[in-house]
Amino acid sequence: MDTILNNGIELLLMLFIIITFLQSGIDKVVDWKGNLSWLNEHFSKSILAGTVPLLLGIVLVLELICGLLAIVGIYQLLSAGDSTMAVYASLLSGLTLLMLLFGQRVAKDYAGALTIVCYFMVIVIGLFVLRS
Template structure:
């Protein structure tokens, strides 16, 4: 129970990113179509498939690292994978935030900040 806060935050990140990544895999066409419209008036309009792939990869790696970090905490009392998961999660969320801001979707950007707060708090706890 010594690391329960960190483990719970890692589980939060794992759920967030694994679910989001799986959604992108299962409904690639739907996500791509929506995002093409979302970014149609931005500098990203011709890069949507590439950027979606990058975000998909970052989300999946962040989620898997978060699971591995939680397991590592629970079994070995070590935090190296957890810190990598937290940092990569923050980077992923910052890229998502950039996209929302460029698209002028300020409500979407505000939602990203809600996810960023526990992720950056986890970085703080793991330093």
Template sequence: MLPILTFTQLALTTFWAIVFVQSGLDKVLDRKGNLSWLKGHFKHSPLKGIVPLLLSVLTIVELTAGILCVIGITQIVISNDLTFAQYGIQLSTVALLMLFFGQRMSKDYEGAATIATYFAVALLSLYLIG
């Protein structure tokens, strides 16, 4: 049986791996659909002209965060090393800030509130991993 702190660290890293591997893959596999939706979402914001670029950057950040978390899961299980888990969760937090900024710029305050909940979990994750 794993010590409770190790189990918690593993669970949190797994949570972020699931969130961002799935989200990043969705953006890769359905880029056209995501781009179409996002162009509509940002049509009245200052970001409307750079949506394709922002989608690309966000996709890279999300996939990188998710992959770092997957590597972190492996490290935790094999050697109880938290290095990649910490990197992955830090980058996950950056991705959430990017998403939060976008929601606020598009005046989607309900969506921003949802991101804020994830952000709280990210801060807790950073504390328990760091």
């Protein structure tokens, strides 16, 4: 019980990453065509128009890795009090969010970009906690 109490913020951050990224990655796998169709339209008038399938695949892989690293991070936090994998999960999550932010800005979807900034702030604050 002490481990959970002593690592509560870190564990909540890992659960946030799992919910955010693993769910999103699974959704892309389950509804690839729907996601691809929406994104093709979303980026149709941008410099990314011809690269949407490749970029969607890259984001899918990164999201799944983020979620899996967070699961391992939870295990390490609970079993050994080690935050190494939690830090890796958070760093990769931040980089993934920056990629998504870039896409939203290129598509001139400023409201979507703002949403990503909210997620990014959670990750950055979490990294401060993990590194202290």
